[in-house]
Amino acid sequence: MALKIMILGANGFIGSALTGAILRERDWEVYGIDLTDNKLGELPRDERFHFVEGDITINKEWVEYHVKKCDVVVPLVAIANPAQYVTHPLRVFELDFEANLAVVRHCVKYGKRLVFPSTSEIYGMSPDAVLDEETSPLVYGPINKQRWIYAASKQMLDRVIYAYGVRDSLDYTLFRPFNFIGPNLDNIEEPKEGSSRVFTQFLSNVLHRRPFKLVDGGRQKRSFTFIDDAVECLLTILENRNGRATRRIFNIGNPDNCVSIRELAERTIRIAQEFPELRAAAKATEITEVSAGEYYGKYYQDIQVRVPAIEAAKRDLGWQPHTDLDTAIRRTIDFYVKLGSFDPLNAAASGL
Numbered sequence: 001m002a003l004k005i006m007i008l009g010a011n012g013f014i015g016s017a018l019t020g021a022i023l024r025e026r027d028w029e030v031y032g033i034d035l036t037d038n039k040l041g042e043l044p045r046d047e048r049f050h051f052v053e054g055d056i057t058i059n060k061e062w063v064e065y066h067v068k069k070c071d072v073v074v075p076l077v078a079i080a081n082p083a084q085y086v087t088h089p090l091r092v093f094e095l096d097f098e099a100n101l102a103v104v105r106h107c108v109k110y111g112k113r114l115v116f117p118s119t120s121e122i123y124g125m126s127p128d129a130v131l132d133e134e135t136s137p138l139v140y141g142p143i144n145k146q147r148w149i150y151a152a153s154k155q156m157l158d159r160v161i162y163a164y165g166v167r168d169s170l171d172y173t174l175f176r177p178f179n180f181i182g183p184n185l186d187n188i189e190e191p192k193e194g195s196s197r198v199f200t201q202f203l204s205n206v207l208h209r210r211p212f213k214l215v216d217g218g219r220q221k222r223s224f225t226f227i228d229d230a231v232e233c234l235l236t237i238l239e240n241r242n243g244r245a246t247r248r249i250f251n252i253g254n255p256d257n258c259v260s261i262r263e264l265a266e267r268t269i270r271i272a273q274e275f276p277e278l279r280a281a282a283k284a285t286e287i288t289e290v291s292a293g294e295y296y297g298k299y300y301q302d303i304q305v306r307v308p309a310i311e312a313a314k315r316d317l318g319w320q321p322h323t324d325l326d327t328a329i330r331r332t333i334d335f336y337v338k339l340g341s342f343d344p345l346n347a348a349a350s351g352l
Ligand code: UGA
Pocket: 080, 081, 082, 119, 120, 121, 177, 178, 179, 180, 196, 197, 198, 199, 201, 202, 212, 213, 214, 215, 216, 218, 220, 222, 261, 302, 303
């Protein structure tokens, strides 16, 4: 029988890409909910996609009813933007932790499989050069560095889910995204600085003819993972052939795409110039430096290097990423160009 998958946050960056891939590549049914549908395009017309506009913190009965009805639950509703960890830490706790805990408990109550997003942030400032799901220590800063409320909320949920696995045999997989990038990551037309994660912030800066700002010189490194590679891994986890993903944690990342933020900035400017719509603006883009305190305020603390170990996913899921960073950058820019984000009229509408 075709799997019934419930996706909370189906209109998000990961949710919309995952929904699209399921409908294209599998015969499963998807039950989705989100605040809006702007990233879903034509997907809601598919008869295997049952989408409602709603808020999981309000439409609680819908959520519980559909956990009961579906086979696998994928709760993707969360605030995942560092600028908001420092400005709205309690909102992060209420949504990322409290609202998601309720969903986890429904899965326990109804014996449903749970595929839950942990995060690369969970490792915090771990001293390990390569971050391993089973062995790496999770290291956070002091309480006055509110940035860590996101990682701490996610860590607590990982521990709760793990404990339900031990005590009640909850069937779960925890996956840890490492800086996924791709179409629909964030809204690049949003003029407010800090409203996006770094790569889409850079695209937004090109659009709004603003300099790139490298926080503390941009020496910190991230491993950028193209969303299509990530979704391929998620499909394998959802499929869960022979229960190979059950009660496991998998990093989903691309260690070959580990670069400094300065290098990401330089590559973005170079590749943007391949597109006629962006050439002049990209060529004129300056790279400047800013302190973390100036950019994020006093509650921020950064992570210097983040490289995933992906042996577990390779060995046990038969998955590995294929998309190099330049291709990921190019395909994402191409998406925003086709969307019309760089058209002069849209630029005018967004405050140029
Ligand atoms: C991200 C977010 O917490 C989540 O999206 C997610 O859980 C996780 O990590 C992930 O995607 O793996 P981070 O990588 O710090 O955290 O977020 P970005 O906003 O993408 O920033 C990356 C780096 O670029 C940071 O060191 C930041 O200081 C820097 N940055 C950001 C700049 O130098 N300039 C900018 O304009 C913006």
